[in-house]
Amino acid sequence: MTIRTPDAPTASPLLEWYDRHHRDLPWRVSPPMARRGIKADPYHVWLSEVMLQQTTVQAVKPYFANFLAKWPTVTDLANAPSELVMAAWAGLGYYARARNLKKCAEAVASQHDGIFPDTEEGLKALPGIGDYTAAAVAAIAFNRQAAVMDGNVERVISRLYAIATPLPAAKPLMRQKVALLTPADRPGDFAQAMMDLGATICTPKRPACSLCPFNGSCEALSLHDPEQFPVKATKKEKPIRRGAAFVAVTSDGDILLRRRVESGLLGGMTEIPTTAWTARQDGETSAEAAPFKADWESAGSVTHVFTHFELRLSIFRVAIANRLKIDDGWWEPVTNLEAQALPTIMKKAIAAAIPLAFKTAKG
DNA sequence: GATGCGTGGCC
């Protein structure tokens, strides 16, 4: 068996790989486009980066197109009603992103004349923009030599340097390595190349090292086990919470909806009335907690896995003749549910009680 | 530094 000593990595082989193998993405100015003089639009870069936080490219594509069609500029987004923005974001998850997206657009429109700041520091001062997004927008939209580090880059760097310290403790060291590797020329392409490499070659399982532009300079490969990097801290067990949700429908085809409080889980989104979601399994999950007295019947249950707990929701249903006066909520035509800011768990719950409520109901 | 915060696809 040959033991190779890796050479120190440099940006050049990666940029050459990117020129040949970059992905074409709706929000991306690829090297051929750049050669034709096309410049990245900071609004497009920012919007895509926020949508891509912890979210796959495939999931983002239709949302990105829909947002640009509805709101072509950051000022349009700033002037849009929040309810429409939340409804357009529904299904994409992590709804604090949508709330901060709106706040950020308003700040850019009112405090920066509709022009995004062109420095990491200026960008990071805006709502919903942290270390990663500030560096990504600065590098991709403004050609700043910023060290961009996301999950892909963490994986690539941890393997290049065989970093044995577990994440997240290893982040400062990794950031140093990225900063030293980031070129003054084409920093935006370098960042996008690192992410493309992580997404297509330096994958979590079964990386395609034979195709990698760094395969002469990767310490993890020289150790014959790239998959063991990055090392991660062990994660906690996911608890189970239970609750009940209530679908009330009138003979006119109206359903009772509510708006959730602005902060916390599914903050600001629309829901059907539910109990609190707790670890308990007793009366809290029964029809006793319904929004009004009626002959509630069971409509089965749905399970939904959130980031930090699993929810088992018992569904109850009732048909009533006329709308009741409800303090906290409103009656919405079932035919208009697609236009509501309903998170996926709520669509599942409604679909359990009204199977034809959504054309593409899941669960 | 640890925790809360969605969803869908993959093997």
Added chain:
DNA sequence: TGGCCAAGCAT
């Protein structure tokens, strides 16, 4: 099939 993972941020 269920655990893992995806271009993280705020507190």
